[in-house]
Amino acid sequence: MDMHVDDRFRGHRALRRGRVSLPGQVYHVTASTLGRRPWFADFHVGCEAVRAFHQQVALADARLLAWVLMPDHGHWLLQMGECMPLERVVSRLKAASGVRANRMLARAGPLWEPAFHDRALRCEDDLFVVARYIIANPVRAGLVERIGDYPFWDSAFL
Template sequence: MANIDTPGHRALRRGRQSSPNSAYLLTTTTWQRRPVFADVLLAAAACRAFTAATPSDARLLAWVLMPDHVHWLLQLGSTTGLANAVSCMKACAARAVNDQRQHHAPVWSRSYHDHALRKDEDLHAAARYLIANPLRAGLVSRVGDYPFWDAIWL
């Protein structure tokens, strides 16, 4: 995925509204695509933080943390917007990572990619696709061997 922190990127998001109760596939990369989460302790800290920081009216249906990015399948509630949910989850994870490594440095790129799932798109299929990312990337030979993922259906 290309880094989309370009000058015109912000204009693309201006005025965009998230839909309450909708499910979104989200991807955000680490700062400069650095493999921050190749460090097991930093990955564990980030996972604990972003799962705890999920807004109370939203549900984190599935997620996978890769060495240089994260995928979330998030269902919004009725009050918290998508930008606020992503901002909160990224900020809390960054704080936890910086606490773990005992110095402050950027963790995430500023941007993220989102795809609103249509009503006819299968949440289970989206979660399976997301969770198989480490397998497709060649990090493991079985999905169950990768430690940094979860789904509510398992």
């Protein structure tokens, strides 16, 4: 595909128009792999991607409160810091995990779709509900019967 970068991200930028990233705000972010390819069904590829989630350089001063990595998408519960907007933190998380996963897959190119979905949480009570929802994804998808049997998740609340 020979598409100019501006054309490729035009729809993504339109989705972000009018949205703001607030310091201290918590967001539930969902991102899909390119073409919904199940790259992370391979345990070793998943391990490499997860290592990137814990790199402070990718997060800057944002905090990763909960996350789950599914075979073809990821969910993150992020609390924003002062120095970087949500779009940039998510971009850095996807880039860092993509580089590590691509190395394991012996491939090059984008691993994640350029766009992502986010929802700002409105109150403290939502944190625990959303964290439980995020973590329960592998159970709902039928990948495991108990979340403890799934290797790719974490939560600051447990």
